[in-house]
Amino acid sequence: MASDEEDQENIFNQMSKSNDKFTTRFYSMVAPKVGGNTVCSPLSAHMILSILTYGARGKTAEELRSALYLLSDDSLTQNGFKSLLQSLxxxxxxxxxxxxxIYIQEGITLMPEFLSMNSKYFDSDTPRVDFKNSVESTRQINSWVENQTNNRIKNLLSADAVNEWTKIIMINAVYFKGNWANKFNTEYTENRPFYITKDTKRHIPTMYTKSEYAYAELEELNARAIRLPYSNDDFSMLIILPNEIEGLPNLEQNFNRGSIESTYWRSGKVELFLPKFKVESTINLEEIxxxxxxxxxxxxxxxxxxISQAPLKVxxxxxxxxxxxxxxxxEAAAATLVQIRCRRMASPPEVxxxxxxxxxxIQHKPSKIPIFVGSIRDLQMLPTKDEL
Structure with missing residues (x-):
């Protein structure tokens, strides 16, 4: 008989396949629409839309299932989400x-099967609110989001986005804060050039360290990658650097976690220069x-x-x-079956x-699922230490 760990690994393997396909397509469409620096959580979108799918019927459900690449076996996917929630x-x-x-208008009756499924697999809260009181209902929802994201995501909803026609609001919130396994020494942070284009550069605060990292050449993407582990080794940040200064758009259109993980990874001493950055994105997803x-x-x-016998639409x-x-x-917030093969590298260190x-x-190793994905196009110049 398979052990619980083997069962979970199988569930994660199946789930990561559909999530990979969704993430690849989702981000290739999000990045050009946002245009500037971008951060999003494909996992957050995938989960909340999956909840919606399990309450949809007919063509509505078919469209959602197809776009989300959901498995035909609902119990496998639902158990996958349950295992992922527990693991994270x-x-x-x-x-x-x-x-x-899931915030529900007072007086609306939800189908018992939908409520049961959400409680069992998605651990969803289902508070009742009066959307006709737009100010109070918005306050309650924004307060929940702020609490779940350590006050990093504020004012998700505006009061004018809620009215008497609003019946249900479904929310997924993700928060992450991790320390590097190999922290950067602040004394080595200094302003270094960052090339926006071949002809434009800025001098921005850039961190430096020399430590042991896994890295890879991504020939199909014309890029390189390095993995920065957190103190909890189940999580890491993947940095993917195009070989060409203006190569980011091509990378965004072809990003695929599965193909990146299946490439040949090396391990050794690396001199790493990484800009400090902070990004916040608000993305309307209807058009995408x-x-x-x-x-x-x-x-x-x-x-x-x-979901309900009441006439509903998104x-x-x-x-x-x-x-x-x-x-x-x-710190981040949002409302591998393939073995990594490493070999020791001789000096001098890779740069x-x-x-x-x-x-x-930001990736979760057991499930092989990226929690956050983003792009940095431009960083603002900041004063040097001497100018502060």
């Missing part, structure tokens, strides 16, 4: 939480999701009868995300200089 929320040595909530084929759920033909899908990276580690636009991802 029980992680030690860092701060991480993944939470779901419709381009991915999720259309009917936004119309009067939406069939959400698995009004807005919004994601707000935040990340900060400094010498201690990183990994992140001095041009790049991508990053």
């Amino acid at each position: 929320n029980n992680a030690t040595g860092l701060e991480i939480s993944l939470a779901n909530a 999701l419709q381009e991915m084929g999720i259309k009917q759920v936004f119309t009067d033909f939406a069939d959400l009868s698995g 009004g807005h899908v919004l994601q707000k995300a935040f990340i900060e990276v400094n010498e201690e580690g990183s 990994f200089d992140v001095n041009r636009p790049f991508m990053f991802a």
Whole structure:
């Protein structure tokens, strides 16, 4: 008989395949629409839309399932989300939480099967509110989000986004704060050039360390990658650096975690130069999701009868995300089956200089799922220590 660990690994393996496909397509569409520095949580979007899918019927459900690449076996996917929630929320040595909530208009009756499924697999809160009182209902929702994200995501909803026609608001909140396994010495942080384009550069605060890292050449992406472990080795930040200064758009369109993990990774001493950065993004996802084929759920033909017999459709899908990276580690928030093969590297140390636009991802190793994905295109010049 398979052990519990083997069962969980199998569930994670199946789940990561669908999540990889969704993440690749989702981010390739998000990045060009945001345009500037970007951070988002494909996992957050995937989870909350999956909850919606299990309450959808007919063509509405078909469109959602197709765009989310959900497995045909609902119990496998649902158990996958349950295992992931437990694994993330029980992680030690860092701060991480993944939470779901479904705010319901007073007087609306939800289907018992939908409530039971959400409680069992997604651990969702289901508070009742009066959306006709837009100020108070918005305050309650924003307060919940702030609490779940350690006050990093504020004012997710504005009062004018809620009215008497609002019946249900579904929310997923993600928060992450981890310290590097190899912290950067603040004394080595100094202003270094960061090339926005071939002809434009800025001098920005850049961290430095020389330590042991896993890194890889990504020939198909014309890029390089390095993995920065956190103090809890189940989590790491992946930095993906295009070989060309203006190579980020191509990287964003072709980013695929699976192909990156399956490449040949080396391990050895690396001199790493990494800019400090802080990014916050607010992304309206309706247009992106419709381009991915999720259309009917936004119309009067939406069939959400698995949620409630009341006539329902989706009004807005919004994601707000935040990340900060400094010498201690990183803080982020948002409302591998393939073995890594490492070999020791001889001196001199590899130099990994992140001095041009790049991508990053915070990854959960057991599930092989990226929790956050983002891009840095431009960083503002800051005064040097002597100018402060």
